[in-house]
Amino acid sequence: MKKTTIGMVCCLLMAQCTPRQQPEGNDNTQKPKQPNIVFILADDLGFADLSFTGSDLYRTPNIDQLARESMYFTHAHSSHATCQPSRISLITGKTPTRLKAVSHGSLGGVTGPGIEMPAEEVTIGNALQEGGYTTAHIGKWHIGTGDNGPRNRGFDVDIASNDFCCPGSYFYPFKSDTHKNEKDTKAAVPDLEAYSSGEHLTEALSTEAAKFISQQKDSKKPFFLNLWYYAVHTPLQAKEEKVKKYRDLITPEHKHRNATYAALIEHFDEGVGRVLKALDNNNLTENTIVIFMSDNGGALYSNITKNYPLRGGKGMFYEGGTRVPMFVRWPGVVEPGTVSNERVAGWDIYPTLLSITGVKGDANHNKNLDGVDLSPVFKNANAKLPDRSFNWLKFLSLIHYGNTTERTWPGGCIIKDDWKLIEYFNMPNAPNRHHFRLFNLKEDPSEENDLAQSEPEKVEELKQTMYQWRKDVDAPEFDMEKLYGQVSQ
Structure with missing residues (x-):
């Protein structure tokens, strides 16, 4: 699917919206x-x-229906390009850089800053728990172990959070x-022995x-369910009948071609x-906000996969x-089938949840929240958020790729x-050296044309803004040899 058609597909699907049938209740x-x-x-x-959102193979009727009942954000960004820093940001409302969470994992000889969520941070679970919510975390955690697990970080219920990035297996006994x-041992998923x-x-x-x-149906307290699936992270495992179905569907023309995925x-x-x-x-739909x-x-x-x-x-x-x-579904507030083109990011979730619940949270923690409240957009798809820049910082992540590909630079x-503007740092034992790349996302959403050489003034302008932001959030300095030593190929 070409880049010009994804928005059209979204609009067509939303135009065909058939609201979910609600059971009769009291x-x-x-x-x-x-x-x-x-x-x-x-x-x-x-993204795709x-x-x-445009896959030519994957079939997601339930999520598609949720999207039609929701507001779809066309320019939503994760807080980081890898999962551990991204999750630390989601749970705290702060950019990973502010929390020194700029590395990912500790495998491959890489240690560095930001491997776990800092102990002093007040999580969204803490805030909502203090605000009268019953809180539950189910699934992947990956931002702390031991005393830094969900039970000690604001969640009344903690089910199936292991001490690793992914499950030992997607099939019982899930190790x-x-x-x-x-x-x-760390990858084994606990609490599911009854399956x-x-x-x-x-x-x-x-x-x-x-x-x-179901347990919350008759509760007088509101609930917050933090449902963080392990899927669709590796190991890629699925029931054989499903795999066979997609294997039989794939043709040479398909862009998405991994049947197990x-x-x-x-x-x-x-x-x-x-x-x-x-x-x-359980007659809870009308008073429940779903964020996906x-x-x-x-x-x-x-x-x-491919993100075309x-x-x-x-x-x-x-x-x-x-x-x-x-997507965000909020019956009675969000108009189903609406679209917002505002650029948003994972660190916006925390302040938004405080706003829509009326929970104040911790005043000292809130002073350094990096996100903005998205609820005005929920109420009006044409609403505009404050002008702001979006910044990311990433140190080496050998855990995924080795150190010679652009994916890990x-x-x-x-x-x-x-x-x-993208800045790549010097990195010993890899082919890249310090340089910049510049793209105009409106004219070139696929980032095919690097304008760094032809737009030096824009490079300088954005560079200074980016450097000032790093100073403002006290970003860690990157020194490959100091942080990691000589990492061999």
């Missing part, structure tokens, strides 16, 4: 004044990984068969989410459908690395108005 049922919140976060789901090392052979992790998480929702997305879509059905069945997004762009390694028409993917500063699907990025 009109006299007393509802809490504050809305319930379900925040659904996908892992590594790319839904049939709604590796090998148990060779510490990684295998049985053949069950898929995504199904189990959705079942647990539906149980939690397509099947894993279908598991994910079915899971989201079960969660939405649980809201319907991904933690970063789709992964390109091993031909997992965007350039690049997970780990990269190009749009494919940070542009993600994002360290650097920084700024988007201001229609312009994006």
